[in-house]
Amino acid sequence: MLSPLGIYLCLTLLVLQCQAQAPADVIVTGYAQQSLTMGINYGTLGDNLPSVADTVTAIKAMKFGRVKLFNPNPDILGALANTGLEVVVTLPNEEIVEVGASLVSGESWVERHIAPYYPAANIVTILIGNEIFTSDKFQSTWTSLVPATQNIHAALRSRGWSGHIKISTAVALDVLATSFPPSAGTFRADIAISVLQPFLSFLTTTNSYLFVNVYPFLTYTISTDISLGYAMFSNTTEVNDGGRTYTNLMDAQIDAVYAASTHLGFPNLRIAVGETGWPTAGDVNQTGATVDNAALYNRRLVLKVLSTTHVGTPARPGVIIPTYIFSLFNENLKPGVGSERNWGLLYPDLTPVYAVDLTGQLLDHQYAPNSVSTGPPSSPSSAGSGSWCVSSAAADPVTLENGLNYACNANEEFCAALQPGQSCHLPNTVASHASWAFNSYWQKYRSAGGSCSFDGAATLTSIDPSFGTCLFPH
Known part of the structure; x- marks a missing residue:
């Protein structure tokens, strides 16, 4: 049944007919009605990727409800029109300083990259940069983050769009100075007061989310005291923190960010998981990067995110956390270690790397064994089969x-x-x-x-x- 708040919102918004029962895939929370669907990161750093049209068709067929882009790609935004998919667009790191310089720059960016596609493309969030606090390369953008955010917000408000399109940024867990135990989470001293405090104030004022990229795999590979099961939702390990019990690393990492925001004065900050996943392959020292582990992680992730009975984390029970899997494809042009090119759910020919039910209906034992494959099917060569x-x-x-x-x-x-x-x-x-x-x-x-x-x-x-x-x- 709809809560009193839900009925009140229906009346105040002059909705002519308010359903007595929420749909099965909707949870009524203190914030709003939020559909329980998974999100996907659609990156394009590959020279063998399928067409945008075919990709968008595949995203819908897989039952994703949200798509996150790393730039305002015009072809993708055009293809997402009238699909009903919620879209998150990223303003690239390299453009933050320019957009933060003036209101005119913010208006110009929205005019070029948002106005031609919205509202046909259901853009719900603009991210001002991605992981700008991770590398000194982007340190020059730190002081421009809040001005750029304000300028984009002003441009949206002038068009009457600020109520629908929220603004945020995506951060890695390296924004934390302390992450364990989760309740002791604190932000780094070099960004806490000067950058994050005014930015989180903006987020809470506008009822937006802080997008946090959470990778238990990366923590597992560098921490000898983290078990594989704890990183992969196996529920075989328990960590206690002041009366709260953690059975998986992801919850602990998210709650460390909640604690850090509370310590900074923002106890009601909303969090979205902008990226999470598990690679199917990596360099020889990246143990755990296998197809079987990737399949287990993402299958269990979906079950957790879409659960209607175990919502939220130990520190924020009942709070929905929108979550975006990384990533749609193995992107063969991504720089860095081997795992960087092996996070995808799909091969470039749109066949699955492994099966994963994005509706959250299948349990571990209901999946068929993963087939052993090093890539998409290919025609046998004249020299024989193999890779x-x-x-x-x-x-x-x-x-x-x-x-x-x-x-x-x-x-x-x-x-x-x-x-x-x-x-x-x-x-x-x-x-x-x-x-x-x-x-x-x-x-x-x-x-x-x-x-x-x-x-x-x-x-x-x-x-x-x-x-x-x-x-x-x-």
């Missing part, structure tokens, strides 16, 4: 040589065949030698989560690179 990891034609010489040295240093057996007089010495080029070393490394470590990455110097192929007596393993 090999070889040097990329687009790799720069320095990255290629660094990757070659890394593979050879990992195991001297990988490069024995490259020595003078051996079967794979000729042609004596860095690219040829790197292909042999990359493939030797990947074939040995792939089952442990090793990826074909080498900082972007490597790529997978279904064409056997063997030649003469130099036979590449597969």
Whole structure:
């Protein structure tokens, strides 16, 4: 049944007919009616991704209700028109200083990037930057965050849109100086008073969310005292904090942010999880990055987020936390460690990397076993079936040589065949030698989560690179 507040809102908004019962996928909270649907991060750092139209069709077919973009991509915003999907658009980090410089700059940005698509595209949030506090590279934007936020808000208000389109930013957990125990969470001293205090004041005044990127996987890989089960919602570990019991790392990390905001004077701050997920592969030292673990994490994440009986966290029970999975695709042009290119739910041909029910109906045991796959299905080559990891034609010489040295240093057996007089010495080029070393490394470590990455110097192929007596393993 609708609460008294819900009935009151219906009357005050002059709704002609107020349903006596909320739909099954809606929870009535103290803030508003919020539909229980998952969100997805749609990134485009890949040179093999499907068309925007096909991608949007896939997003809807998967039953996502929200889409988060890392820039105001005009093609994507156009394709999202009249889909009913809630859209979060990011103002890129590089534009924050300019937009924060004047009201005119804010108006110009909204005119160019929002006005042509709204309201056909259901834009609900504009994020002013993404993880600007993570790198010194963007330190110049810190003092511009609040002015840019105010200027965008003024532009929206002048058009009568500020009631529907909220403004926020996305932060990583490195905004915290203290995160354990969760109740002791505090923000970093260099940003707490000067930047976050006025920004969180704006968020609470406008009833917006702070978007927090929460990655239990990353914490698990660097913390020897975090168990895999605790990071993956297995409910086999309990951590007690002042009478609150935590059975998973994600709740503890979110509550640390709640505690930090409370300590700063904002006990009612609303939080959305802007990014979370689990990679299917990574470098050899990134243990836990497997298809099975990624499938378990995201399946259990969906069950948690869409639950109507266990809503919120130990510190904020009953509070809905909108959540966006990272990410839709494996993006092969993303820089960094191997896992960076392996967070996707879909291959570029739109086939699933693993099955996940985005409606939250299936339990762990109801899924079929994950198939073992290194990529999307491909036609058998004339040289036979299989996959090999070889040097990329687009790799720069320095990255290629660094990757070659890394593979050879990992195991001297990988490069024995490259020595003078051996079967794979000729042609004596860095690219040829790197292909042999990359493939030797990947074939040995792939089952442990090793990826074909080498900082972007490597790529997978279904064409056997063997030649003469130099036979590449597969």
